[in-house]
Structures are given as C-alpha cells and as structure tokens.
Amino acid sequence: MTGADLEAAAADSMKSFVRRKPKAFTDQGKPCANCGAPLEGWWCHVCGQNADNHRRSILHLTWEAIEGMFHLDGRLAQTLPLLFFKPGVLAKDLMEGRIMRHAPPFRTFLVALLLFIFAAEHAIHTVQHNLEHAWEERAERMKTPEGRKSEAERLRTQANVAKTEALKALAKSRDEAIRDKDATPAKAQADYAQAERLVLQQYDRAIARAQKIETDPEAAVKSAEESGSMGKAAADQVRALDIEATGAKAVEGGHAKGDSAIDPAWFQAQIAKALENPEYYFTVMFGWAHRLAVLLLPILGLSLTLVYVNRRQFYVYDHLLVATNLLSFAFLTNALGLVLPWSVGKYWFLLLMFWTPVNLYQTLRGGYGSTVIGAVFKSGVVWFVSVTAFTTLLLALMFFTLSQL
Structure with missing residues (x-):
C-alpha cells in the first residue's frame, strides 16, 4: 500500500468522527x-431536490445549522x-486543481475570521x-486611612508630572511662535499666560481632589466607584491628560495650531474619551475590524x-487562494x-512570532516550488x-475609531 493510499484511508476514517453516516434510501x-419524477436516490435526478422530508428534532436542526455553517466534514479534517x-502541500493542491479533497478555502477564511472576532471580544470582556x-x-482600600493617604499621594504625584509636562509643552510652543517672523511676540506671550493659568487651575483642582480623598472617607469611596464606572483603570489617565489637553486647547491659534494637520487638543480629548470607556472604544473598533480584515486578502x-510576477503559470486567482490559507492560519492561531489564559497565551504568541513566518516560508517553498534562497x-x-x-x-x-467617539 502506498503512502497516498494510507493518507486516503486515514482521511476516510476521520470522516466518521465529524460526519453523519448516510441513511439507506427506501x-x-x-x-x-x-x-x-420517480426517485432513484436521495437527490432527484431531474430537478436536484433532496428527497428527505426535512422533519428534524430541535437538536438535529441545531447540528445541521452548525454543520452547514462550518462545513464539518472529512475535508475539514484533512x-x-x-x-x-x-x-505548501495544501497550496500546491489548490493551485493544481485538487480542490474537492479540501474544505473551500474562502469558507475556511471566513470561519477563521469569525472565530478570531469572537476570541477578540472574549479577550476584551475578560480584561x-x-x-x-x-x-x-x-x-x-479607600475605606481605610492608609489606603486614602496612599491614593492621595499617588494623585498628587500624577498631577505634578502632568503639570510639568504641560508647562514644558506650552513653553516650547510659545518659543516657536516668538521665533516665527509672521507671529507677534506679545500675542504669543499672552496666549502662553492664558494657557498657563488654565493649567494651574486644573492642577489646583487635582490637588484639592487629592486632599478631599485623604480627609473625607465618603468622597474617597465615591471617587473610586465613579472612576470604576468611567472605565476602571483609565480614570486617572483621563484626569492627567485633562491638564495637558486644556493647556493645548488654550493656545490652539497661530503657530501652535498650524504646526500639524491634527489639532493636539482634539486628539488628546479623543484619547481621554477612549480611556474613559475602553470597552465602547474597542467595540466600535472591532465593529469595523472585521470589514477591514477582508482588505488583508487582496493586499x-x-x-x-x-x-x-515572472512565474506566468500562476494567476492572481492562485495567489488569492494561497492568501486565504495564510490568513486562515493567522486568524485561527x-x-x-x-x-488561552495569559500565563499560557504570552508564550503562545511568542511561538507565533516564529511559526507564522515559517508557515509562510513553507507555503512558498512547497506551493510555488521556490528554491530555499528564493x-x-x-x-x-511578503x-x-x-x-x-x-x-x-x-x-x-484606531484613529478612525477615535473620530467616532
């Protein structure tokens, strides 16, 4: 018995695990x-309709729906x-026309993409x-004096860092505006003074909040609960960014705004919104992700x-078939x-950093018959x-999703 016969026998045996055995036609x-027309088998030889009466139990119908969606037959097992x-073997089979022995490549691609989207949503909900x-x-912890004191110190440190960074950025914008020959130094200095005043006001509010958290147990617990409802781990970053965003917005005119096509104040404000509600941000992003993921196929x-391009025997259609397999591998893995739990998943992703390019190499080497160096x-x-x-x-x-918030 040849190796091909053994593979065929193994594939036939695998079908019994995922495919129902056909009933005898009576x-x-x-x-x-x-x-x-008189029936001769389960399918009419004239019109092609199934001769079955389609009466099924709910459990049976559920299995048929899953089987029809994912095409769970022996071809998938092979x-x-x-x-x-x-x-490489799979790519060579598809490009040389041996298609019926394998699951349809585009269907496999769509199912793999669907599973990836479900997995990504699961990961977001877990986080x-x-x-x-x-x-x-x-x-x-905020209910204890030690916890409130620690939290207040952390907020003060955070506010100091944010204030320092904001003032440094404002001073740089002021100096650049003064050096601009078309700018008015007096106006640049006035804009800086106004922005500095707003930054200091935000800083004072942050310090006052920290003081209230340290001395008022009710305010501390309420602050923690409000922060949690805003987006859990993001609330403090929002407040820190608020100082910088306010300062940047105050100097949005003249040289400071003209340096970039994207307004820094708008960008930081949108970042703050995303941090306030990261679940909503990722929901919007993944709502578009599955549409954009299809673009990876033609790319x-x-x-x-x-x-x-110099291998005339291969057509664009052949390359697209190979691309569906490469992307199916990427989405499924x-x-x-x-x-997977993160303790295991981090090693899995580390493995994929090596396995994915190796899979690509095997595809080109076996499917296209390239030399090792080629x-x-x-x-x-690629x-x-x-x-x-x-x-x-x-x-x-990510940028588009920010604009939708």
Whole structure:
C-alpha cells in the first residue's frame, strides 16, 4: 500500500468522527415532491431536490445549522492539519486543481475570521472583568486611612508630572511662535499666560481632589466607584491628560495650531474619551475590524503576485487562494492565543512570532516550488509588505475609531 493510499484511508476514517453516516434510501420510485419524477436516490435526478422530508428534532436542526455553517466534514479534517503543518502541500493542491479533497478555502477564511472576532471580544470582556475586580479592591482600600493617604499621594504625584509636562509643552510652543517672523511676540506671550493659568487651575483642582480623598472617607469611596464606572483603570489617565489637553486647547491659534494637520487638543480629548470607556472604544473598533480584515486578502494576494510576477503559470486567482490559507492560519492561531489564559497565551504568541513566518516560508517553498534562497527572500518581501499594510490599517482604524467617539 502506498503512502497516498494510507493518507486516503486515514482521511476516510476521520470522516466518521465529524460526519453523519448516510441513511439507506427506501423510497425508490416515489414521485419527487418538487417535479414528480420517480426517485432513484436521495437527490432527484431531474430537478436536484433532496428527497428527505426535512422533519428534524430541535437538536438535529441545531447540528445541521452548525454543520452547514462550518462545513464539518472529512475535508475539514484533512485540510486543517495541512494548513498548520504542511501549508505548501495544501497550496500546491489548490493551485493544481485538487480542490474537492479540501474544505473551500474562502469558507475556511471566513470561519477563521469569525472565530478570531469572537476570541477578540472574549479577550476584551475578560480584561474588562479584571479591571472591574481591581477597582472593587481599590474601593475597599479607600475605606481605610492608609489606603486614602496612599491614593492621595499617588494623585498628587500624577498631577505634578502632568503639570510639568504641560508647562514644558506650552513653553516650547510659545518659543516657536516668538521665533516665527509672521507671529507677534506679545500675542504669543499672552496666549502662553492664558494657557498657563488654565493649567494651574486644573492642577489646583487635582490637588484639592487629592486632599478631599485623604480627609473625607465618603468622597474617597465615591471617587473610586465613579472612576470604576468611567472605565476602571483609565480614570486617572483621563484626569492627567485633562491638564495637558486644556493647556493645548488654550493656545490652539497661530503657530501652535498650524504646526500639524491634527489639532493636539482634539486628539488628546479623543484619547481621554477612549480611556474613559475602553470597552465602547474597542467595540466600535472591532465593529469595523472585521470589514477591514477582508482588505488583508487582496493586499496579501497582490504581494504574492508581485514576488512571482515572472512565474506566468500562476494567476492572481492562485495567489488569492494561497492568501486565504495564510490568513486562515493567522486568524485561527491568534484566536486560540486570545482565549488561552495569559500565563499560557504570552508564550503562545511568542511561538507565533516564529511559526507564522515559517508557515509562510513553507507555503512558498512547497506551493510555488521556490528554491530555499528564493523562498527566504520572497517570504521576507511578503512578510514586510503584509506587516506594513496591517500596521497601517490598524493605525488608521484606531484613529478612525477615535473620530467616532
């Protein structure tokens, strides 16, 4: 028996674990409910309708829905091991037309993307739950004099750092405005004085709040509860940013505003909003993420087209098939890392930093038949283009989400 025969036998045996065994057909000769033709099997040979009466239990219908959505049959059991460990073999099969033995690549891609989105949402909710627990503990500590004193000292230190940074930024903007030949030094100095006054007012309020927390138990507990409802671990960063954002907004005219296409005051204010409610921010971001993730498919497909432009036997369609497999691997492995406990997940993501480029190399080496040196070089090019595109999309998505808050 050859190795191919053994693989085929193993694949057939795996089907029994994920696929129902067909029932014997007992309605030979009965008319088709759709066209009336005599039935010879479970599918009408004239119109193609299933001869089954489709009467199912709720449990059976649930299984059929899952099976239809994820296509849980022997092809998936044969495709997944290749996707993870022999991606070159899988890519070669698809490009050479051996498609029916594997799960449809685009369906696998969509399911992998869906699982990744679910895993990411699970990770967000887990982080949010941990933050809630941490702030509940903080509220308990604020009920003791030692806890209130420690919290007040931390807030004072934070306010001092924020004030120093804000005044330093304002002084730099003032000096640049004075050096500008089109600017009026007197106006620049007046803008600086106004901004400095606002920063100091914010600082005084922060110090007063710290003092009240230290001396008033009710105010301390209330502050902790309010901070927790605002976004848990983000409330203090919001207040620290508030000092800088207020100062920057006060000098938004003239040279200070013209230096950048993005208003620093607006940007810091949007950051503060995101920190106030990180769960909402990530919900909005992931609402767009699954749409933008589809863009990675043509980007990766075009990068493969670029590095294999001299291989005329491969078409853009072939490159897109390979791209779906590469992205399916990335989504599935990262989804697993997101649902693992962080104590294990951090090592998993460390492994993926090496496994992902190796998977890409194996795909190009086996699927396209590249030499070792050629596969290494082309993997580097595709990896650089993909990571750059992913980073650009992620930054654009984060900025876009800020504008939606």
